[in-house]
Amino acid sequence: xxxxxxxxxxxxxxxxxxxxxxxxxxxxxxxxxxxxxxxxxxxxxxxxxxxxxxxxxxxxxxxxxxxxxxxxxxxxxxxxxxxxxxxxxxxxxxxxxxxxxxxxxxxxxxxxxxxx
Numbered sequence: 001x002x003x004x005x006x007x008x009x010x011x012x013x014x015x016x017x018x019x020x021x022x023x024x025x026x027x028x029x030x031x032x033x034x035x036x037x038x039x040x041x042x043x044x045x046x047x048x049x050x051x052x053x054x055x056x057x058x059x060x061x062x063x064x065x066x067x068x069x070x071x072x073x074x075x076x077x078x079x080x081x082x083x084x085x086x087x088x089x090x091x092x093x094x095x096x097x098x099x100x101x102x103x104x105x106x107x108x109x110x111x112x113x114x115x116x
Contacts, residue, residue, distance in 0.1 A: 017055050020048045081105065 010026060013019035024045045031041035059066070085104040088097050107113045 017052065020052050020055070024048045024052075 010022050013022055027041040027045035027048065081104045085101040088101040091097065103113050
């Protein structure tokens with residue numbers, strides 16, 4: 001079962017950089033398993049590694065743009081939390097509802113809020 005989970009994790013990615021990283025491993029593994037002189041999988045793995053280097057370089061050039069967008073997204077998410085908290089406070093005075101509203105407004109780390 002554990003190997004199935006690992007394989008499933010290897011076959012999923014949340015972004016292209018992560019997909020490139022995992023594809024390197026998958027292609028190298030396949031090349032070792034086949035060991036038939038064909039370089040297709042090694043070539044693909046090498047291309048993924050080069051793509052990762054290029055990705056880091058390109059990302060570095062866009063650091064300011066990324067930081068600006070991340071800041072904007074954080075502000076929007078904070079506004080959403082505030083609006084949801086306000087709506088919960090309006091809908092019910094029950095302690096549980098008020099506590100969830102307070103957490104949405106004041107807690108910075110959702111994982112800490114879950115750690116009870």
